[in-house]
Amino acid sequence: MKQIGLLVMLLVFTPRCYGQAWEQLAVAVAEKLIDLWxxxxxxxxxxxxxxxxxxxxxxxxxxxxxxxxxxxxxxxxxxxxxxxxxxxxxxxxxxxxxxxxxxxxxxxxxxxxxxxx
CATH class of the missing domain: 3.30.160.320 (Double Stranded RNA Binding Domain)
Structure with missing residues (x-):
C-alpha cells in the first residue's frame, strides 16, 4: 500500500516537463492498479x-x-x-x-x- 501511495505522490508532484518518463510511470501505476481487479x-x-x-x-x-x-x-x-x-x-x-x-x-x-x- 505504501508503494501505491508513493507512486501516486510521484504522479501528482512530478513536473510535466519530464514527458516520456512521466508517461512510463503513469502506465506502470495504471497496470498495477488494474491488476488488483x-x-x-x-x-x-x-x-x-x-x-x-x-x-x-x-x-x-x-x-x-x-x-x-x-x-x-x-x-x-x-x-x-x-x-x-x-x-x-x-x-x-x-x-x-x-x-x-x-x-x-x-x-x-x-x-x-x-x-x-
Missing amino acids: QLGEFQLLGHKCNYSVTPKIRRLELYFQGSMWCPGWTLIRGEALTRSRSGVIGDTTQDFVRKAFIAGLITEQEAQAWLTT
Whole structure:
C-alpha cells in the first residue's frame, strides 16, 4: 500500500516537463492498479460458478472484496472482505458453501470438503 501511495505522490508532484518518463510511470501505476481487479470462473460441485475480486480502501489500508455466485444453480452469493488478495477467493467460497449447506443445497460431507481446505 505504501508503494501505491508513493507512486501516486510521484504522479501528482512530478513536473510535466519530464514527458516520456512521466508517461512510463503513469502506465506502470495504471497496470498495477488494474491488476488488483479480478474476474473468473470455476467448477463447484459440478456447477459453473463465477467470482470477482475488487480492491477497497478502508482507513488508508488496502482490502479485497470477494463475491461468488453460481448462475443456474442458486441465488446464493458468497462474500468476503480481507486484506489478503490471495485468500479472498477461498474465504468467499467458504462463505458460499456455508450458505449452501444451511439452505440444504449440499450435504455436510460436501461442505466439509470445501471448508477444511
